[in-house]
Amino acid sequence: MSDIGAARQDLIAALGANAVLDDPLARKLYARDASLVEGGCALVALPSSTQEVVACLKAAADHGLPVVPRGSGTGLAGAATPIGDALVVATTKMNRILEIRPQDRLAWVEPGVINLDLSNALEPHGFTFAPDPSSQQTSTIGGNVNTNAGGPHCLAYGVTSAHVLALDVAMPGAAIERFGSEGPEAAGYDLRGVLVGSEGTLGIVVAACVRLTPLPPGVRTMLLDFESVEDCAATVSDIIARGVVPAALEMMDHGIVVAAENFAHAGYPTDAAAILIVEVDGTASAVTAQAREVELAANANRVRTVRVAIDDAERALIWKGRKSAFGAVAQIAPHYHLHDCVVPRTKLVEVLAGVYAIARRHELIVTNVFHAGDGNLHPLLSFDRSVPGTLERVLRASEEIVRLCVEAGGALSGEHGIGLEKRDFMPLVFTDEDLAAQACVRAAFDPAGMMNPFKVLPDGARCGDFAVASAATDDAAEAAGNLPEGSWI
Amino acid sequence: MDLIHPHSIAEIADVMKAASAAESPVLIVGGRTHIDKGNPSDIQAEVWTSQLDRIIQYDPAEMLIVVEAGMRIGDLNATLAENGQEWPVDAPTDSTVGGVIAAGANSPRRLKVGHVRDTVVEMDLVTGDGRHIRSGARTAKNVTGYDLHRLAVGSLGTLGVIAQVALKLRPLPKARRTLMVPGQMSIGDRLLAEVPGPSAIVATAGGIEVRLEGWPEEIEEQTEATRSVAQGSRSRDDAEFPSVEPWAGSPVIVEAAVPPSRLADLAAVAGNRWGALLGVGLMWVGLEHREGALQDLRSRAEELGGIAPVIRGSGGLGDSEISARTVHRRLKARLDPAGVLAPGRFWGGI
Numbered sequence: 001m002s003d004i005g006a007a008r009q010d011l012i013a014a015l016g017a018n019a020v021l022d023d024p025l026a027r028k029l030y031a032r033d034a035s036l037v038e039g040g041c042a043l044v045a046l047p048s049s050t051q052e053v054v055a056c057l058k059a060a061a062d063h064g065l066p067v068v069p070r071g072s073g074t075g076l077a078g079a080a081t082p083i084g085d086a087l088v089v090a091t092t093k094m095n096r097i098l099e100i101r102p103q104d105r106l107a108w109v110e111p112g113v114i115n116l117d118l119s120n121a122l123e124p125h126g127f128t129f130a131p132d133p134s135s136q137q138t139s140t141i142g143g144n145v146n147t148n149a150g151g152p153h154c155l156a157y158g159v160t161s162a163h164v165l166a167l168d169v170a171m172p173g174a175a176i177e178r179f180g181s182e183g184p185e186a187a188g189y190d191l192r193g194v195l196v197g198s199e200g201t202l203g204i205v206v207a208a209c210v211r212l213t214p215l216p217p218g219v220r221t222m223l224l225d226f227e228s229v230e231d232c233a234a235t236v237s238d239i240i241a242r243g244v245v246p247a248a249l250e251m252m253d254h255g256i257v258v259a260a261e262n263f264a265h266a267g268y269p270t271d272a273a274a275i276l277i278v279e280v281d282g283t284a285s286a287v288t289a290q291a292r293e294v295e296l297a298a299n300a301n302r303v304r305t306v307r308v309a310i311d312d313a314e315r316a317l318i319w320k321g322r323k324s325a326f327g328a329v330a331q332i333a334p335h336y337h338l339h340d341c342v343v344p345r346t347k348l349v350e351v352l353a354g355v356y357a358i359a360r361r362h363e364l365i366v367t368n369v370f371h372a373g374d375g376n377l378h379p380l381l382s383f384d385r386s387v388p389g390t391l392e393r394v395l396r397a398s399e400e401i402v403r404l405c406v407e408a409g410g411a412l413s414g415e416h417g418i419g420l421e422k423r424d425f426m427p428l429v430f431t432d433e434d435l436a437a438q439a440c441v442r443a444a445f446d447p448a449g450m451m452n453p454f455k456v457l458p459d460g461a462r463c464g465d466f467a468v469a470s471a472a473t474d475d476a477a478e479a480a481g482n483l484p485e486g487s488w489i
Numbered sequence: 490m491d492l493i494h495p496h497s498i499a500e501i502a503d504v505m506k507a508a509s510a511a512e513s514p515v516l517i518v519g520g521r522t523h524i525d526k527g528n529p530s531d532i533q534a535e536v537w538t539s540q541l542d543r544i545i546q547y548d549p550a551e552m553l554i555v556v557e558a559g560m561r562i563g564d565l566n567a568t569l570a571e572n573g574q575e576w577p578v579d580a581p582t583d584s585t586v587g588g589v590i591a592a593g594a595n596s597p598r599r600l601k602v603g604h605v606r607d608t609v610v611e612m613d614l615v616t617g618d619g620r621h622i623r624s625g626a627r628t629a630k631n632v633t634g635y636d637l638h639r640l641a642v643g644s645l646g647t648l649g650v651i652a653q654v655a656l657k658l659r660p661l662p663k664a665r666r667t668l669m670v671p672g673q674m675s676i677g678d679r680l681l682a683e684v685p686g687p688s689a690i691v692a693t694a695g696g697i698e699v700r701l702e703g704w705p706e707e708i709e710e711q712t713e714a715t716r717s718v719a720q721g722s723r724s725r726d727d728a729e730f731p732s733v734e735p736w737a738g739s740p741v742i743v744e745a746a747v748p749p750s751r752l753a754d755l756a757a758v759a760g761n762r763w764g765a766l767l768g769v770g771l772m773w774v775g776l777e778h779r780e781g782a783l784q785d786l787r788s789r790a791e792e793l794g795g796i797a798p799v800i801r802g803s804g805g806l807g808d809s810e811i812s813a814r815t816v817h818r819r820l821k822a823r824l825d826p827a828g829v830l831a832p833g834r835f836w837g838g839i
Contacts, residue, residue, distance in 0.1 A: 103678070103750035105768060126682075148632045159630060162607045177813040183795040184599065184770045185746035187836040188811035189648070189820065190606060193639030197632050217685045237550050243573055243660035283685045285706035342628040346550050374629040411626035412633040422633075429626065429633060437622045437824070438635040444819035456634065463823060 002085045004042045007063035011045050011087075014055035019046040019093075030088045033073040033080040034135075036337060037420055041068065041082035048093045050206040053170045057204065060087045061174065066453050069200035071111065071143030074135040076338055077419030079147065079199040079455050089204060091142050097121055098207065105212045106165055106182060111142025111205045115149075118210070127212035130157035133415070134323050142205045148197030150415030152248040152279075152322070155373040157213060159415065161196040166209035169195060169202075172446040182209060194441060199417050200452040202445040216281035219247070220291050221309040221318050224298045225272035229253060231301040232274035233348040236372045238297035239278070240345065244290050248279040249373030253352075255332075256325050256367040256380070263328035266321030272304065276372065277322055325369045326380070332365055333382035337394055341405035342414030345375040354404045355379045362397040376414035377405065403428070418456045426458050439463035491534035496541065498613060498621055498652045504536055505650065506619030509827035516831050517646035519559065519588025522581045526592050526798060527645045527834040528805040536650065538587050545653060546627070549574060553610065553627055555655045558587025574658040577602035587651040592800075593643025595744065597731055598700065599769050601688040602659065605642065611655035612638035614648075617825025627655045640820065647835040648824045662688075662702035666726050668712060670697040670719040674753050677767040684714045690768060691731050692752070694761040700730050735762040739775025741802035743786060746771055747795030758789045770795070778802070811837040 004022075011020045021027070021044040032038045042065060047053045060067045068082040070090040082088050095112035102125045109118060115136040119128045131144055132151035139149070145167065150159045157163075166180030180192035195202055226232040236249060252260065253274045261268040268275060276298075280290035295306055309315040329336050343351050352368065359366035359381065370378040379401055383390045402412065402425055412422045412429060426435060438456075440463035445451075447466060460467070493515075495501045508515050516532045518524065519539070538559035546555040549572040556565060563582030569575050579596040580589045588594075590609055596602055611625035614637065624637035641651055670676070674692040680699060681690060686707075689700040699715050699722075701708040716722055725732065736742055739762055747755055749770040756763060760782065762775035774797075776782045783799070787807050790797040798806040811817055814837060821828070821839050833839070 101748075101750070104748040104770075106748070150630055154630065158603065158607055159632075162603060171813065175813075177816075179812055181746070181795070182748040183746040184595075184604070184749075184766075185593070185643075185744075185796060186812075187796050187806070187809040188813075188817060189644060189835075190639045190642055191813060191816060193606060193642075194636055197636065214685075240552060241550055243663070245660065282703070283707050283710045285710045286686070286704050289704040289706060342626070342630050344548075344551050344553075344628060346548060371630070376630050409627060411628050411631040414628070414630040415632055417632050418634065426634060430623070433620055434622050434624065435634075437616070437620070437637055438624070440823040441635045441637060441640075441820065444816045444823065445813075447819075 002064040004065070004085060007059045007065050007087065008043055010059040010062065011043065011056065014059070015045060015047060015052050019048065030070065030090065031082060033075040033078060035076050035078040035081060035419065035421055037078045037081050039081040039083045041088045042085040044088045044090060046090055046093050050170065050176065053089065053091070053204050053206050054174050054176065056087065056089045057170055057172060058174045061172070061448070061450060066450050068452050069146065069204045071140035072138045074139045075143065075147060075417065075419065076340065077413065077417040077421040079417055079419035079452070081420055083454055091204065092140065094206070100125060102127065102212065104182060106209055107212060108207055108209050109141050110207055111140060113141045115139050115141060115144055122212060123215065126215050128215050129210055130154070130163050130213045131160045134326060141208050141210065145196055145205055145208055146198060146200050147415070147417045150371065150376065152250050152371060155249055155371065156245050156247045161193060163211045163213070164192065164196050164208060165211050167192055167195055167205050168207040170204045170206050172203060172448060172450050176206065180209070197417070199419060199456050201442055201455055202451060218284045218287040219279060219281045219315070220287045221315040222278045222291065222294060223307040223318055224276040224278060225269045225304045226274050227272070227302065227304060229274045229352060230349050232276055233352065233372065235276060235298050235301040235303065236348065237346055238300060239294055240373070242293045242297055244280070244293045246278050246290065246294065246373060247281045248277065250277040250322055251368070251370055251372035252322065252325065253368040255365070256329070256369045259328040259331055259367065260321040260325045262331060264321040264324050266317045268321055269305065277318060322369065329367060329380060329382055333384050335383050335385045337381045337398060339377065339379045339398065339401055340413050340416035341402060341410055342374065342376045343405050343408045343410035347408040348372060348375060351377065351404060351408050355401055358397050358400045358404065362393045364393060364397055374414065420455060423456055423458050435461040436463055439466060493534055493536045494540050495536065498615065501536070501615045501650050501652055502619040502621050505615055505617060508534070508829045509618040512827050512829065514829050514832050517591070517650050519585030519591070520561065520581070520583040522584040523588050523592035523594055523800065525802055526800045527831070530831040530834040532831060538585060541652060544568065552629070552658045553655055554658060555627060555653065556586055557653050558585060558651045560586045562586065562589065569658060570661060573661050575661050576608065576656050577659050578605055586654060590642050590651055590654065591644060591646045595771055597691060597766060598688045599766060599771065600690065601686070601702070606639060608657045609638055609642055609654050610657055612641060612651060613653035614638065614641055615650040615652050617649065617827060617830045625655065629657065645831065645834050647830045647839060648821065649830070664703065664705040664708050666701045666708050666712065666724055667728050667730050667732055668699040668701065668715050668722045668724050670699060670715065670722040672697060672719060674756060674765065674767070676719055679718045680715065681768045683718045684711055687711065689730070689766060692765045692767055693733060693735050693763065695733065695735070698731050698733070731764060734764060736764055736773040736775035740778055741776040741783065741804055742800050743774040743776060743783065743797050744771060744800045745774060745786065745790045745795060745797040747790055747793040751793040754793055755789055758785050806836050809836065
């Protein structure tokens with residue numbers, strides 16, 4: 001059984017009273033992330049140092065509390081939603097950039113550093129941190145590492161995993177280990193690669209060594225608009241077929257274009273069926289060459305207009321519309337459920353048509369804004385939760401969308417992760433044997449099962465005598481059993 | 490020594506079940522081109538993947554290919570080149586896809602193309618006790634579950650048999666050029682700062698090679714930038730790269746890895762048969778069979794925050810500490826419970 005009072009006392013002794021919260025408001029605030037599921041927690045700790053993170057893990061282990069690591073809580077899959085008598089360890093106060101070493105093309109940062117703050121700090125050195133999730137003004141590097149975050153520019157530059165050289169991790173047993181290396185190779189298995197994207201289930205990142213990407217000398221941002229979704233999607237494939245891998249290749253459908261334009265006034269053509277934002281970068285001549293190929297591909301697919309950003313201000317405006325799209329949908333309805341699945345790029349048209357059909361059948365409004373170049377869809381269902389029966393329709397539609405993507409040869413998530421939202425869908429893409437092996441990876445790091453239980457793997461995934469959900473407290477197990485029907489949204 | 494040639498994933502699974510039951514240690518063999526990498530291991534049989542060499546799925550528009558692990562790099566490259574694409578590993582044509590991945594082999598173009606680990610998006614792996622496990626997906630991007638395949642990359646066949654993989658591809662560059670720049674490693678920093686987007690900058694004791702790949706007009710622009718830093722450079726279009734490999738003929742080749750700014754310090758103890766990937770931190774060093782030279786290089790690499798395993802000839806991986814030894818041990822015990830996959834070959838005696 002967990003002893004919350006004793007854990008609280010140990011935490012206050014180690015972190016100070018101001019860094020340990022257990023009042024009802026704090027517990028409510030930290031009871032969820034940006035997903036729709038609300039959980040609950042017993043305590044919230046806000047460590048300021050590696051030693052304090054270790055103290056959190058020790059207090060949790062000594063007194064039987066599961067630990068839920070948390071950054072800014074912008075995750076959309078419920079990975080940071082605590083359940084039962086959990087101790088939430090939010091690393092947001094650990095927000096120092098420790099060192100920037102341009103000669104080694106690396107920087108060491110604490111987990112609470114905000115993604116955009118890091119890129120801004122790197123800019124004077126001529127570098128950037130390539131992953132740029134839409135949440136980049138808020139989300140932390142620790143969160144980005146734990147979700148293996150993507151973003152528009154991951155098409156050419158790769159997702160977070162390709163930009164993390166090493167991680168210092170506080171392990172569930174309270175030891176500190178370094179995974180990876182400042183150099184290009186490290187001794188041992190690539191445990192760094194497993195930690196990236198592990199959704200807080202293996203340990204707590206206390207420092208990250210990130211790879212710096214040189215800023216490209218030239219950039220061109222183009223906005224292409226089409227009279228049909230099919231032409232727009234076909235242009236995506238044609239650009240790739242021409243041997244061009246743009247820095248970003250983003251698609252927005254009519255509904256989201258209208259919402260984003262009302263909000264950001266980016267000059268988007270609100271009568272278009274769909275638009276593409278294409279960004280190419282490199283040397284001046286590489287930019288020109290790629291832009292030429294993009295225009296040829298677009299013309300072959302009946303593009304209506306090609307707008308080229310003439311300066312940084314116009315470029316920023318085009319991106320503002322894209323990056324604020326998820327805020328802009330508040331005009332449509334008070335609640336939204338943002339999906340994330342990834343399909344083969346050549347299946348985009350067919351899957352999109354399926355998504356529209358599903359929404360129609362369930363009488364829901366769906367809009368789409370997504371990383372088309374990666375085949376990474378983000379159907380966005382807008383609804384009003386207060387209308388009886390609506391949430392149920394959203395749930396049913398969402399499940400159908402997941403199945404549609406899987407049937408098209410896709411995966412459950414391209415960048416948001418599994419968390420609580422999709423753990424019960426894991427058997428759609430993995431066998432029992434696959435899931436057992438994944439449970440073994442988890443057990444190798446956390447044999448006691450204290451790190452973020454109930455996340456990622458479905459109940460029953462076992463590794464020998466280690467079962468994913470069994471190690472948590474009885475109370476927590478009960479709480480998980482009582483999750484609302486369809487708690488995966 | 491038994492040589493076993495399975496023809497399918499199911500046959501690999503049978504072979505591994507039998508090996509585990511008999512506690513008979515085996516070595517997984519691809520094209521033998523990276524076979525020297527690793528510590529000595531007493532084995533009783535070799536399992537060859539050469540019969541698993543089919544293309545399972547290839548749609549160029551997806552920029553992904555699914556192949557069996559025994560496919561030869563030469564065959565793979567030929568198929569991909571017909572479609573204007575490449576899997577950018579630059580391994581010998583006799584190497585197999587599985588071997589390149591298991592060895593975690595590095596391309597001299599790593600500055601541009603990255604690590605092989607970021608190109609493997611899905612894997613079918615047969616564990617030491619014959620279980621068939623799949624992880625990842627055939628998509629450009631994916632965060633569904635734990636990436637077991639990442640453990641197999643560079644594992645030297647000690648966690649499982651890589652049977653089939655989905656690989657992320659790149660478009661072949663439209664034009665290529667190598668610029669031979671006279672001078673020492675010290676001008677490398679200026680080249681890195683001034684030349685936009687090179688595929689590689691390789692320093693040797695005799696000079697520097699800058700590799701440029703891309704659109705024809707782009708490499709002209711990069712050539713100009715290179716010449717503004719270093720006059721007197723000669724250019725070769727479409728030549729083999731690197732054109733000079735001073736380390737290549739040596740009986741022992743070490744692949745040292747240090748933070749990029751420390752390559753010059755390492756070169757000071759590397760003799761003169763070396764090549765360094767500037768901006769990356771890799772250095773290939775050719776040595777005679779002299780224990781002393783290898784030990785000196787290893788000590789220095791470790792002082793500089795790196796490692797120095799041998800990739801050709803004898804000498805093993807070295808005794809650098811691995812992190813989280815218990816996590817390593819547990820993973821090995823779960824994926825190869827009888828310990829039959831090349832015992833002792835990996836770092837830390839695993």
